[in-house]
Amino acid sequence: xxxxxxxxxxxxxxxLRLQKDPKLALQLFKNPNPNPNNTEAQPLKPFRYNxxxxxxxxxKLGRAKMFDEMQQILHQLKHDxxxxxxxxxxxxxxxxxxxxxxxxHALQVFDEMSSFNVQRTVKSFNTLLNAMLTxxxxxxxxxxxxxxxxxxxxxxxxxxxxxxxxxVSRRLEDAWKVFDEMLKRRLQPTLVTFGTLIYGLCLELRVxxxxxxxxxxxxxx
Numbered sequence: 001x002x003x004x005x006x007x008x009x010x011x012x013x014x015x016l017r018l019q020k021d022p023k024l025a026l027q028l029f030k031n032p033n034p035n036p037n038n039t040e041a042q043p044l045k046p047f048r049y050n051x052x053x054x055x056x057x058x059x060k061l062g063r064a065k066m067f068d069e070m071q072q073i074l075h076q077l078k079h080d081x082x083x084x085x086x087x088x089x090x091x092x093x094x095x096x097x098x099x100x101x102x103x104x105h106a107l108q109v110f111d112e113m114s115s116f117n118v119q120r121t122v123k124s125f126n127t128l129l130n131a132m133l134t135x136x137x138x139x140x141x142x143x144x145x146x147x148x149x150x151x152x153x154x155x156x157x158x159x160x161x162x163x164x165x166x167x168v169s170r171r172l173e174d175a176w177k178v179f180d181e182m183l184k185r186r187l188q189p190t191l192v193t194f195g196t197l198i199y200g201l202c203l204e205l206r207v208x209x210x211x212x213x214x215x216x217x218x219x220x221x
Contacts, residue, residue: 007032009050016056022064029057029073051083058089062096067105070096074109078116085116091127098131106131122152129161138165156182160192167200175200191217 007015012032019025032047054077061070070093077085090113097106110128113120125148132141145162148154159182166175175197182189194217201210 007047009048009053012047013050013052013056016053016060019060022060022066025057025060026066026069029053049080049083051086051089054080054083054085055089055092059092062093065096065100067097067100067102085118087113087118087121087124090116090118091124094124094127094131098127098134101135103131103135103137120151122148122155122158125152126155126157126161129158133161133165133168138169141165154185156187156190156193159185159187160190160196163193163196167196167203170203172200172204 012028015028015032016025019028054073058070058073061067061073074093077083077089090109093109094106097103097109106128110120110124113124125144129141129144129148132138132144141162145154145158148158159178163175163178163182166172166178179189179193179197182193194213198210198213198217201207201213
């Protein structure tokens with residue numbers, strides 16, 4: 001009787017992609033090569049995970065809001081010396097917590113990134129800003145933005161998120177101040193920038209100004 005071939009790292013990635021049930025995907029991740037019920041069988045070597053495996057299972061668990069299990073995988077990743085984590089994994093985790101309105105958990109992940117030897121760039125700051133926006137913590141967005149400027153240079157996306165926060169909290173004049181600061185920084189406004197301001201004007205029933213801004217936007221893009 002032929003012995004079953006052990007699952008390869010490539011095969012595990014394929015299986016994780018195909019598995020729709022996050023619980024079964026987690027079982028597969030934890031035990032990709034279960035030993036047969038044979039006491040004489042030699043124990044298999046520890047499976048060599050790679051970054052893609054971690055990314056796939058963390059994404060599945062995060063989307064399913066299986067946060068305890070997701071944290072267990074992050075703990076395993078932290079101690080897996082053969083894998084070098086990337087910022088995008090933590091941005092995804094912060095986003096999952098933000099959508100679930102678990103801002104304190106998102107903040108904790110953001111704070112712990114350095115312990116994974118992952119450098120926080122403008123991308124992770126923007127992700128946390130957006131999580132605060134999603135959670136309705138608009139007052140904390142300004143505080144984070146000020147802290148952010150000490151470590152990284154905010155980009156157009158940073159200003160767009162902050163502007164959106166001002167608009168949804170009905171502080172349109174503050175949104176325009178953010179827009180002016182964006183121009184002072186020589187950052188190019190995007191369609192999202194103009195769309196946010198137009199939305200804010202419409203909320204204030206300043207439709208004529210919104211239409212004029214739309215015309216200005218069409219001429220500038």
